[in-house]
Amino acid sequence: xxxxxxxxxxxxxxxxxxxxxxxxxxxxxxxFNETPQLGGVGDKGLNGDSLGNxxxxxxxxxxxxxxxxxxxxxxxxxxxxxxxxSIVDNGAPGSYYYDFxxxxxxxxxxxxxxxxxxxxxxxxxxxxxxxxxxFTLPTNGYKNLRLFYSISCSSTKAxxxxxxxxxxxxxxxxxxxxxxxxxxxxxxxxxxxxxxxxNDSTAVSKWYPVQISFANVLTANNNSKFMVRMTTAGSNxxxxxxxxxxxxxxxxxxxxxxxxxxxxxxxxxxxxVYPNPVQNVVNIIxxxxxxxxxxxxxxxVGETLxxxxxxxxxxxxxxxxxxxxxxxxxxxxxxxGNRYSVKIVKE
Numbered sequence: 001x002x003x004x005x006x007x008x009x010x011x012x013x014x015x016x017x018x019x020x021x022x023x024x025x026x027x028x029x030x031x032f033n034e035t036p037q038l039g040g041v042g043d044k045g046l047n048g049d050s051l052g053n054x055x056x057x058x059x060x061x062x063x064x065x066x067x068x069x070x071x072x073x074x075x076x077x078x079x080x081x082x083x084x085x086s087i088v089d090n091g092a093p094g095s096y097y098y099d100f101x102x103x104x105x106x107x108x109x110x111x112x113x114x115x116x117x118x119x120x121x122x123x124x125x126x127x128x129x130x131x132x133x134x135f136t137l138p139t140n141g142y143k144n145l146r147l148f149y150s151i152s153c154s155s156t157k158a159x160x161x162x163x164x165x166x167x168x169x170x171x172x173x174x175x176x177x178x179x180x181x182x183x184x185x186x187x188x189x190x191x192x193x194x195x196x197x198x199n200d201s202t203a204v205s206k207w208y209p210v211q212i213s214f215a216n217v218l219t220a221n222n223n224s225k226f227m228v229r230m231t232t233a234g235s236n237x238x239x240x241x242x243x244x245x246x247x248x249x250x251x252x253x254x255x256x257x258x259x260x261x262x263x264x265x266x267x268x269x270x271x272x273v274y275p276n277p278v279q280n281v282v283n284i285i286x287x288x289x290x291x292x293x294x295x296x297x298x299x300x301v302g303e304t305l306x307x308x309x310x311x312x313x314x315x316x317x318x319x320x321x322x323x324x325x326x327x328x329x330x331x332x333x334x335x336x337g338n339r340y341s342v343k344i345v346k347e
Contacts, residue, residue: 157242160234
């Protein structure tokens, strides 16, 4: 027990030291300034089609994780009489809140938000009942996630509310926001998952900043399947006038140096541990070591949950019965005496 706790305390201390070096960075950013107009009838799209449809999703203006395909998809209701409404299209001018494309930030070589038609936003046109904005936001290598964006409305006829949920498994299941994520105050009462869109600023088409913290959602960290869903609510979303406007959608997070170092160390030793995050079975494959090894699974307080010993190149550890959270896998090579540890996230 003493040896195990000493080793675990070392891991915790190393983690705490590394976390002090975490840097907050822009992960994904949409400013919509180069989003093409759809053309067709007026500015309301072509044959009732919408920006961000499933075939042509809205890709970010900037991303550090293009390989994981971040995107926004508008899943809209449709009927024959909705050809000019119930779509997402462009408007201008956009917001300067959270404008990471401005000259104040290094993500772009020059500012492209100089006003007029070059500074665009997107708008969700009523009727928006049953429609969804689905954000695919991979977070590989990042933690302490925060979502920023700005909103405005065409008038008091815009949908009164936005309701949020999030997924850590690619949309298979959804979770409501909780108070710890920065509670919204709607009508003088806390509503963690519901934002009041129409206020004194937005009702006259001015912009209003929104922030949501996912820092306490550990399963969202270092996760290629993290998603956020927005739906509208209120009596206005069934009308055929009014729209909700959005601009400068940004996901930021701290670089997960701890995770990257664990992965680098175990990979350099010739091991591949996947998937991570994991739901049911985590696989440990050795490319170079052929001898006997002991694989131990620990929880966050250092308790041993399982021990597997074999001399196979591949070991499968079933963790389906565990609650979601952070765990540690330790690999001990009995021939060399070498030990390797990696952090895994159970969804």
